[in-house]
Amino acid sequence: MPRMQKLLHSSKTVPVKTLQREIDLERTRLNVIKKIPSFGYDNVIANLAYLWFLQYFGDDEVRSKTGYNLSPEYFEIILARDPRFITAYLGLSTSTSMYAAMPEFSIKLMEKGLKSLSPFAPTKSYYVWRYKGIDELLFLGQSLKARQSFEKSADWASYHSDEESQQARAISEKTAEFLSRNPNSTYARIATWAMVLNNQLDEKTRQRAIREIKALGGDVINSPDGTHKIKLSKKD
Helix, strand or coil: CHHHHHHHHCCCCCCHHHHHHHHHHHHHHHHHHHHCCCCCCHHHHHHHHHHHHHHHHHCHHHHHHHCCCCHHHHHHHHHHHCCCCHHHHHHHHHHHHHHCCCHHHHHHHHHHHHCCCCCCCCCCCHHHHHHHHHHHHHCCCCHHHHHHHHHHHHHHHCCCCCHHHHHHHHHHHHHHHHHHHCCCCHHHHHHHHHHHHHCCCCHHHHHHHHHHHHHCCEEEEECCCCCEEEEECCCC
């Protein structure tokens, strides 16, 4: 941790070779952590690894020089130790699929984690199916698998009566419906990027989602309450 703190504070002046050596040391540390016994502290290790990831991912200055290839290493630890850590799946989808360009790896970890989830445990586990569908559609172009993931997300959300779950069910059902009628549906892709946008992640992700929506013929309207509405300027 002291080494990483020093790296963060001096990233603007440190040569790329030095930064890369630090990244190699961090990878070595993570490889060691993957193998050590937990002695019953799996959740603690998962939480620590997630904090390390946030520190790593949030340092734009260093990541612009070294890339995001270490992202999946953190999530191998996090989800192996705590596959019910729902928040981590969103970070996995964003960092590994979008920024590290490894959607196959992201989906593989989600598929493994889903074996430990159910519609009821933990709360909002249906989001993992949604993140999986997003990666399958937007980054791999696998519309059939994406539709199946969105259908599963809607199914799991349907077991809950709260407003958020019902809204998630409706959105996932609509996206799956678009894909069933047209595997190359522009509406479905816009709706999926809208899901990314409304996840309220970092500014880089938000701007990427807005660019993609506009490129597909949609327009993003900011609401006073901080949410986003999508106006479609052309039909699928």
